[in-house]
Amino acid sequence: MINEHLPALQVVVPLLAAPICFLIPNKRLSWLFATLVSWLSFAMAILLVIAVNDGTILHYEFGGWAPPWGIEYKVDIFNSYVLLIVTAIGAAVFPYSWKSIQKEIPETHHRIYFTAMLLCLAGLLGMTITGDAFNLFVLLEISSLSSYTLISLGRDRRALTASFQYLIMGTIGATFILIGVGLLYALTGTLNMADLASRIPALEGSRTLEAAFAFLILGFGLKLAMFPLHLWLPNAYSYAPSSVSAFIGATATKVAIYALLRFLYTVFGSSFSFDYMQVHWLLMPLAIASFMFASIVAIFQDGIKRLLAYSSVAQIGYILLGISLVNVTGLTAALLHMFNHALMKGGLFLALGAIAYRIGSTRVQSIAGIGQAMPYTMAAFVIGSLSLIGVPLTVGFISKWYLILATLEKGYWPLTVLIIISSLLAVVYTWRVIETAYFQERPAGAPAVKEAPLSLLIPTWVVILANLYFGINSSLSTDLASHAALLLFGGSLL
Numbered sequence: 178m179i180n181e182h183l184p185a186l187q188v189v190v191p192l193l194a195a196p197i198c199f200l201i202p203n204k205r206l207s208w209l210f211a212t213l214v215s216w217l218s219f220a221m222a223i224l225l226v227i228a229v230n231d232g233t234i235l236h237y238e239f240g241g242w243a244p245p246w247g248i249e250y251k252v253d254i255f256n257s258y259v260l261l262i263v264t265a266i267g268a269a270v271f272p273y274s275w276k277s278i279q280k281e282i283p284e285t286h287h288r289i290y291f292t293a294m295l296l297c298l299a300g301l302l303g304m305t306i307t308g309d310a311f312n313l314f315v316l317l318e319i320s321s322l323s324s325y326t327l328i329s330l331g332r333d334r335r336a337l338t339a340s341f342q343y344l345i346m347g348t349i350g351a352t353f354i355l356i357g358v359g360l361l362y363a364l365t366g367t368l369n370m371a372d373l374a375s376r377i378p379a380l381e382g383s384r385t386l387e388a389a390f391a392f393l394i395l396g397f398g399l400k401l402a403m404f405p406l407h408l409w410l411p412n413a414y415s416y417a418p419s420s421v422s423a424f425i426g427a428t429a430t431k432v433a434i435y436a437l438l439r440f441l442y443t444v445f446g447s448s449f450s451f452d453y454m455q456v457h458w459l460l461m462p463l464a465i466a467s468f469m470f471a472s473i474v475a476i477f478q479d480g481i482k483r484l485l486a487y488s489s490v491a492q493i494g495y496i497l498l499g500i501s502l503v504n505v506t507g508l509t510a511a512l513l514h515m516f517n518h519a520l521m522k523g524g525l526f527l528a529l530g531a532i533a534y535r536i537g538s539t540r541v542q543s544i545a546g547i548g549q550a551m552p553y554t555m556a557a558f559v560i561g562s563l564s565l566i567g568v569p570l571t572v573g574f575i576s577k578w579y580l581i582l583a584t585l586e587k588g589y590w591p592l593t594v595l596i597i598i599s600s601l602l603a604v605v606y607t608w609r610v611i612e613t614a615y616f617q618e619r620p621a622g623a624p625a626v627k628e629a630p631l632s633l634l635i636p637t638w639v640v641i642l643a644n645l646y647f648g649i650n651s652s653l654s655t656d657l658a659s660h661a662a663l664l665l666f667g668g669s670l671l
């Protein structure tokens with residue numbers, strides 16, 4: 178019986194838990210409750226992946242109203258994969274949060290933090306699972322508003338500026354998405370994605386449809402930090418509390434990419450998106466500029482968080498490149514990198530949070546000589562960096578390998594060369610951090626540093642070991658990604 182309601186419970190449980198979390202007077206109990214909810218969400222995501230792994234599509238109608246009149250939640254192999262990414266990162270970040278926020282967020286704001294984290298989780302899961310275009314916009318705003326709050330909680334006053342900048346850019350993106358959805362509704366009279374998909378082919382050539390497409394691409398481009406619409410991301414990741422950087426950095430942009438793919442392939446259809454609108458010729462140069470430009474800029478950053486933020490812009494470029502190749506291998510690479518980048522960037526930000534807990538800073542020079550004092554934390558950072566570069570036996574290698582295969586399949590060998598060059602640039606900017614930690618001496622008079630507490634190390638190493646496990650045994654992630662890619666190209670996820 179409860180399995181029938183899993184699609185709704187996946188969103189409703191964290192959404193209802195958020196105000197309850199705020200009302201719990203004891204801060205530690207509030208954290209324990211939020212952590213329990215995150216683990217429950219992860220368990221539900223696993224059950225949903227198992228339920229749809231054979232190609233089944235689960236439908237849930239709210240209030241008994243059949244679509245397209247009512248709101249429908251739908252789970253297929255594609256969005257179950259994204260649900261797994263979001264909830265897995267949440268299940269690691271929530272237990273990590275308690276110790277991390279003690280030094281990064283004022284005590285009076287702890288309950289606000291856990292409440293906003295649950296709202297952000299609910300919004301991201303809802304965006305992933307909904308089958309209604311307007312409902313997607315509403316849930317996008319829930320996740321966005323809670324993200325602005327979370328970023329502003331940082332002790333650095335620049336966190337407020339970063340949050341405000343993200344608010345302005347995010348509002349512009351959301352407005353574009355709302356205009357796009359509104360134009361589609363005016364044109365078709367429906368908001369249900371499957372119903373939209375059935376009506377749009379007959380409207381090809383409509384200027385209103387083309388305008389709606391353009392607004393949606395720009396809106397989601399802002400939300401996923403597509404170059405050159407990425408300007409909000411470096412400050413947002415740099416000045417947010419470490420646990421917030423880890424959660425948002427690993428999940429928010431991936432869900433925005435999912436929403437973009439859902440509209441490109443399911444709502445508009447691959448024929449309209451790529452044959453008629455030729456959107457891949459827009460995405461490809463922007464993707465190349467993204468991973469080349471951002472990798473170069475990352476080399477010159479003094480703050481490690483900012484370095485990782487620009488690295489995220491580069492990794493988003495790889496995902497967009499996979500989409501722009503318009504072949505099954507490229508789309509598989511893009512979907513794989515969504516999963517793999519969540520693991521690598523989540524692990525790196527968690528390791529960095531452990532460093533910030535002990536040192537109180539994440540500037541490159543501040544970590545001089547901590548390699549021996551914090552061996553487990555720095556080992557986690559090194560493995561995460563190797564994954565970011567794409568070294569074999571890590572998840573980063575798997576998705577980059579698929580991406581290279583996709584470029585060669587299309588005959589675009591210069592792109593293969595650029596992917597390799599950008600990976601070498603990743604060696605340069607990660608090596609700066611590793612060299613400083615292991616081969617430089619601690620400054621004279623600097624306070625002694627000791628290893629991070631287990632409550633920070635355990636979640637960090639769970640995510641880092643996942644980087645190795647799914648790099649060595651990649652069958653689960655590659656099977657899910659390739660299956661989803663095949664179904665998207667075949668239009669079977671309607």
